[in-house]
Amino acid sequence: MSGLRRLLARRLLLGAAQTAAVVLLVFALTEALPGDAAVALAGDRPDPARIAAIRASMGLDRPAVERLADWAAGLAHGGLGTSLASGRPVSTYISDGFGPTLLLAALTLALLVPLGVGLGVLAARHAGRWADRLVSSVTLGLYAVPEFACGVLLSTVFAIRLGWLPPTAVGYGADLAAHPAVLVLPVLVLLARPVCTLARLVRAGMIDALASPYVAQARRYGIGGARIRYAHALPAAVTPAAQQLARTVDWLLSGVIVVEALFVIPGLGTVLINAVAERDLPVVQGLAVVFGVLTVVLNTGADLVARRLAPRAEVAA
Amino acid sequence: MNTECVAEIDGLRVEAGGRAIVDGVRLRVRPGTVTALVGASGSGKTTTGLALLGEYPAGARVTGRVRAPEGLVGYVPQHPGAVLNPVRRVGALLWDIARTQVRHLPRRERRQAARKRILHTLTEAQLPDGDALLRRFPHQLSGGQQQRVVLAQALLLGARVVVADEPTTGQDALTKRHVVERFAALRRAGIAVVLLSHDLDVVRELADDVLVLRAGRVVESGPAARLWSAPRHPWTAALLAAHGAAEPAGPDGGAGRAVLRTGPFTARHGRTAVLRAPALTLRTGDSLAVVGRSGSGKTTLARCLAGLHRDHDGTLQLDGTPLPRSLRARGRGQLAAVQYVFQDARAAFDEHRPVLDQVARTAVRLRGLDRGAALAEAVATLADLGLGEDLVRRPPDRLSGGELQRAALARALLARPRVLICDEITSGLDTVTRRGLLDTLTALRRERDELCLVLITHDLDTAALASRIVVLDGGEAVEEGATRDVLKHPQHPFTAALLGTTAEPAATSGRG
Numbered sequence: 016m017s018g019l020r021r022l023l024a025r026r027l028l029l030g031a032a033q034t035a036a037v038v039l040l041v042f043a044l045t046e047a048l049p050g051d052a053a054v055a056l057a058g059d060r061p062d063p064a065r066i067a068a069i070r071a072s073m074g075l076d077r078p079a080v081e082r083l084a085d086w087a088a089g090l091a092h093g094g095l096g097t098s099l100a101s102g103r104p105v106s107t108y109i110s111d112g113f114g115p116t117l118l119l120a121a122l123t124l125a126l127l128v129p130l131g132v133g134l135g136v137l138a139a140r141h142a143g144r145w146a147d148r149l150v151s152s153v154t155l156g157l158y159a160v161p162e163f164a165c166g167v168l169l170s171t172v173f174a175i176r177l178g179w180l181p182p183t184a185v186g187y188g189a190d191l192a193a194h195p196a197v198l199v200l201p202v203l204v205l206l207a208r209p210v211c212t213l214a215r216l217v218r219a220g221m222i223d224a225l226a227s228p229y230v231a232q233a234r235r236y237g238i239g240g241a242r243i244r245y246a247h248a249l250p251a252a253v254t255p256a257a258q259q260l261a262r263t264v265d266w267l268l269s270g271v272i273v274v275e276a277l278f279v280i281p282g283l284g285t286v287l288i289n290a291v292a293e294r295d296l297p298v299v300q301g302l303a304v305v306f307g308v309l310t311v312v313l314n315t316g317a318d319l320v321a322r323r324l325a326p327r328a329e330v331a332a
Numbered sequence: 333m334n335t336e337c338v339a340e341i342d343g344l345r346v347e348a349g350g351r352a353i354v355d356g357v358r359l360r361v362r363p364g365t366v367t368a369l370v371g372a373s374g375s376g377k378t379t380t381g382l383a384l385l386g387e388y389p390a391g392a393r394v395t396g397r398v399r400a401p402e403g404l405v406g407y408v409p410q411h412p413g414a415v416l417n418p419v420r421r422v423g424a425l426l427w428d429i430a431r432t433q434v435r436h437l438p439r440r441e442r443r444q445a446a447r448k449r450i451l452h453t454l455t456e457a458q459l460p461d462g463d464a465l466l467r468r469f470p471h472q473l474s475g476g477q478q479q480r481v482v483l484a485q486a487l488l489l490g491a492r493v494v495v496a497d498e499p500t501t502g503q504d505a506l507t508k509r510h511v512v513e514r515f516a517a518l519r520r521a522g523i524a525v526v527l528l529s530h531d532l533d534v535v536r537e538l539a540d541d542v543l544v545l546r547a548g549r550v551v552e553s554g555p556a557a558r559l560w561s562a563p564r565h566p567w568t569a570a571l572l573a574a575h576g577a578a579e580p581a582g583p584d585g586g587a588g589r590a591v592l593r594t595g596p597f598t599a600r601h602g603r604t605a606v607l608r609a610p611a612l613t614l615r616t617g618d619s620l621a622v623v624g625r626s627g628s629g630k631t632t633l634a635r636c637l638a639g640l641h642r643d644h645d646g647t648l649q650l651d652g653t654p655l656p657r658s659l660r661a662r663g664r665g666q667l668a669a670v671q672y673v674f675q676d677a678r679a680a681f682d683e684h685r686p687v688l689d690q691v692a693r694t695a696v697r698l699r700g701l702d703r704g705a706a707l708a709e710a711v712a713t714l715a716d717l718g719l720g721e722d723l724v725r726r727p728p729d730r731l732s733g734g735e736l737q738r739a740a741l742a743r744a745l746l747a748r749p750r751v752l753i754c755d756e757i758t759s760g761l762d763t764v765t766r767r768g769l770l771d772t773l774t775a776l777r778r779e780r781d782e783l784c785l786v787l788i789t790h791d792l793d794t795a796a797l798a799s800r801i802v803v804l805d806g807g808e809a810v811e812e813g814a815t816r817d818v819l820k821h822p823q824h825p826f827t828a829a830l831l832g833t834t835a836e837p838a839a840t841s842g843r844g
Contacts, residue, residue, distance in 0.1 A: 227414075227417075228409065228414040228415045229414070229415050229416060229417040229418075229425075231387075231415070232407065232415035232425065232482075232485070233425055233428065235385060235387075235405075235407060236403075236406075236425065236428075236429055236485060236489050237403045237429075237432065237489075238425070238428045238429070238432075242428060246420075246424070246428070247417055247420065247424065247425075247428075250417070250419045250420060251417060251418065251419045251420075254419075324419050
C-alpha cells in the first residue's frame, strides 16, 4: 500500500511544519506578555537593579531571536531545555504532569466510547419515540453546561454538601491511581460534554444507516437486529464520530486546564498555568511541542481510521 | 396448477396517500419460470414485486392476499450497489447469511463450513475468484460484479423466488446479454424469477409469463408467446408497437455549412488519456450519434464540445471562429450556441421554482430578452413539445421523468442553439415515453434546419435518428460513417457486437 505510506509521510511532514508554527506563535505571544521570568522571580521586591541582575544571569538580556535559536538547537539534540524558574529539565515537568493527565484521559475515554455510542444507537433505534426524545434533550441540555459550571456544581453537591467524595486532589500526591475516589468528579466533568457530542453524532449517522438499502437487504435476509445495528449500520455511522473522538482525546491529553485547576490535579494543564504565570518560556515551549505532536499524531490516526471506514473517500492531505 | 406455485398474489390493493398504487393485482409464480411485470414507470411494478418480500410503502393501506415462502425471497434492485454496504467488504452480508446456516456444527468447524458455502455460491453466481473478491469493497467492483454478488446473496439464502427490479435499464447491449444469461441460469436452477422491467427486449428473451400493468391494474396477462403474437388489450399493442418501430435513418446531411469543427484531440482525466476523438465536422441540418458502452468516452466527448471538460488538446471552431475550450472563457453568444441536455432531467432542475420560470431564464440570460417576452416564448416552445401551461407552472416534482426531459429540451432550445447535445436523454424512460421523446427529436430535426443534433446514446433506436454515427470503444473511435451504412453493414467487430448481429468480441467478455 504505497498510497497509504505516501499519505502518512505527507501528513507527518505537514504536521511537523504545523508544530513548528505553533511553537513560533507561542514564543511570540509569550514574549508579548508584560514582564518576564526575571520579574516573576524577583517577586515581592521588584528592585530594577535586582531584576536586571537576574535577567543577565538567565541570559534573558539577549535578543529574542538568539534565545529561540538556542532553544531550537537544543531541541535538535533531543533536549527541551531547562526551566528558568527552577533550573530543572523541562522534560521532568512534562513527565511528572503527564501521568495524572494520561490517567484522567484514559479513564474518561474508557467510559466515553461505550456510553456515547450506546446512547447514540439507543436513540437512533427508537428515533422519534420517548427514549430518543429523552436522550436527545438531555444531551442537548448537558452540552450547554460549560465544564467550570458543571465542576463547581458537582463538587458543591457531592463533595461539600454530601461529603461523599474529596473535593480536590490536594494531599493525595501524584499517585492518583491509588485513590480512585479523587478521580470520580473530574472524570464526570470531563465526560459530560464529549458524551453529548458523540451520542448525537452517532445517533444522526445511525438513523441514516438504518434507513439505507443495505440495511433493508440484511433485514430482508433474516439477519438479527443486534447484528444489523452493530455490524452493518454502525460502521457506516461512526465515521464523523471517529474524527470527533480524535479531537476529544487531543483535548483530554492537552490537560483540560479548567478541570485540573478546579480539582487541583497536578497534570499538564496545571504545569502550563504555572509556567505561564512564572513566564517560564522553555516549559511553555516544551508543552507546545508536546501538544502539537499529540494533535498531529491523533488526527492522522483518525484520518486513517476514517479512510478505513469510508474507503470510497480516499481521504487526501 | 395452483399447487405448484411458489408464490401468489390475489386481489392485492395498495393505497398510499389516498391513491391506489396497485389495485386488484393477481399473480402466480411457478418454480423454474420467469414471470415478467411490464409497464411504464409508475404502473405499480415495483410495488407488486416488493409485496412478495412483504414490503410496502410507508403508511400504505394493504388489502388482498400475498403468499410467498417467508424469508426465501431474494431481491436484486435496479442499482445493486445500493444494497452493498459501502464501508464493509462485499462479503459482509454473505458471511452473516452463511453463519445462520452453520449453527448446528461444532463451533470450530463453523467458519470453515461457512467459507465453503460462500465460495460455492459465488462460483454458482459466475464469480470464480471468490477469495479475492470477498476482500474487496463494493466500489472496487464493476456494476455487473455487484449484481452477481447480490444474486449470490439470494442463492446462498436458498431463495425460491428472486425479484429483479429493472436489471437491464440503462445498460448497453453487451451488458444486457450478460444479465439475461444470469437470470436464465437462475431459471435453470429451478428458481422462480419475477422480472420487473420496461425493457421489452429482455422480457421477450426471458419471460415465460407476462403481466402488463397500467396505472396499478393488470390490463393483460398470459404466456409471453401469445401476448407477443396476439395482444388482446390496446395498451399492450401500443406498448409493443412503440418498441422497435425505429424511424428510418435520417437524411445524410453533409451538404450544409460547417457549424462546429474539431480537430482530432486527446482528452484526459488527470494523467490518464480517456478519449482519442477523431476530427469531427457538424454541418447545418446534420445530426451525429455517438454510440458506445458505458465508460467508452461518449460523455467526455460531449463535454469537450460543450466546454464542460477542458483538459484536452484539441481546437474547436464555431462558424469558422475559434471556440474557447472552457465554458468560462466563452461569451454569451458562444454559450447560447452550444447547449447541453443532461441524462438526469430531475437533477437538472431546481426543485423549488416552477419549471416555466427555469425554462424562460435561458432566454433572459443568454439572449437578453425581458422576462415577459421570455415567458411567452417559453410557453410557446413548451406547448410545441406537448407541455401545457398549467403543467409547467408547477415545481419539477409534479412532472414525470419524460415531461421533465421535454422541459429540459425546451430550456436548451430557448437559447436558440446551433448545436444541441443530448446526453442519454432517453435512457431510464419506459418505451412509450421514449418513443414520444424520439418523435419530438425527429420533429425538431425537421423543423429547425439550422440546428445540429449530437445524440450521446447506447440505444441504437435513438442512434438511428442521426444522419451520422461515431462508435466509441474504450476511448477510441472504432467506426464512423453514415447511419444507414454503419447500422446495416458494420465494419468493425465491436459495432457488429453492439448491434447484436454476431457473437461479442472476446476482448470484452471479461466485463459486464
